[in-house]
Amino acid sequence: MAGSPWSRSPEYNAAPRRPGLQDQRSSTLVDPIETFDDFLPEALRRRSPAPLVDIGANLTHASFARDLEAVLARARAANVTTLILTGTDREHAEQAVELARRLPGLYATAGVHPHDASRWDAALERAMGELHRQPEVVAVGECGLDFNRNFSTPAEQERAFEAQLGLAVESGKPLFLHERDAGRRMREMLHAWRDDLTAAVVHCFTADRATLHGYLDLDLHIGLTGWLCDERRGHHLRELVGEIPLARLMVETDCPYLLPRHLPAKLKGRRHEPALLPWIVREIAHWRGIAELELARAxxxxxxxxxxxxxxxTQHDAQPEEQ
Known part of the structure; x- marks a missing residue:
């Protein structure tokens, strides 16, 4: 995959996204005081030794509607100071932009996930182009290819992805990419456009060594999630994490999905959130053999x-904590 695996085992999901269905969101937020201290057990409250950027947070998911302010407060307490909100279709991209406009430290992406590629048409392309002109939007995507489930056909996916590659060139903004079981075709399509693209990150990378080095050969960035913390299927990533140049590596939660399995305490509802990003950073640093502070800063x-x-x-004001 290298993108959010929408089909996950039940214990991994807060509320799995279904293709063709939109999340229902409430406009009412509870008082963050009610939920700030009681959602995360004390054992899970970990503060990063340096400010972090979560490059993939699905905060427009319905599971965050009730306590979004408390979620953001917990993120700040964990020293996760900046969040990139993932826009996977027009509705969620517009919601992400609206949140980024009114809440500090938030930015948005805007794209159409390959699962929804069958919806791509001229009107949607115009809407995406307009979103990419908004200052709150910092990347084109989540877009790409997913041949694992084929909720949209491969032909539909390639058509929508090709169009979004064009939009990335037009806007000059980087790409936020999803790939699952489509590494070879993804590399072929990106190779044809690479000279005209500014930059691209393969978010939530989970593929093999050959796919990783194929992306690195294209000068792409790599985003890692809590998949690395899964003893059932993350072992190969532990071996590969040291092969990613530090200057090409970024970190993300992909919340509410991919709750790390190595956490020292249970979390009610099993909803992942940005405040848990320091646990992922700690794990990546361990397998790279470097200090958590060095990885966080880089x-x-x-x-x-x-x-x-x-x-x-906050990067200048923050004092690093002891390792």
Whole structure:
């Protein structure tokens, strides 16, 4: 895959996304005081030694509608200072932009996920082009190819992806990519466009060594999630994580999905959230054999340059904590 695997085992999901169905969102948020302290057990409250950027947070998912303000407060407490909200279709991209406009530290992407590629038409292309002109949108996507489930046919996926490659060139913004079981075709399509694209990240990478190095040969960035923390299927990533140049690596939760399985305490509802990103960073640092502080600083520097984010004063003000 290398993108969010929408089909996951039940214990991994908060509420699995179904193709063709839109999340129902409430406009009412509860008082964050009610949920700030009681959602995360004390054993799961971990603060990063340096500010972090979560490059893939699905905060427009319906499971965040009730307590979004508390989720953001917990993220800040964990030193996750910047969130890139993933826009997987027009509705969720517009919601992400609206959140980014009114809440500090939030930015958005705008694209059409390959599962929804069958919906691509001229009107949707115009709408995406308009979204990409918004200053809150920092990347084109989530877009790409997913030949694992084929909720849209491969031909429909390639058509929508090709169009979004064109939109990325037109806007000059980087790509936020999804790929699952389609590495060879993805590389072929990206190779044809690579000279005209500014940058691209394969988010939630989970593929094999050959696919990884194929992406690195195209000068792509790699996003890693809590998949690495899964003892059932993340072993191969532990072997590969050291092969990703530090300047090409970024970190993400892909919340509410992919809750890390190595957490030291149970989490009610099993909904993943940005405050847990430091646990993922800690695991990646362990398998790379470097300090958590070094990884946190490097991935944040890379993410800020990749998405062209303004300087974050918290990076200068924060005092690193002891390892």
């Amino acid at each position: 991935t944040t520097t890379t993410a800020r340059a990749f998405f062209r984010l303004p300087a974050d004063q």
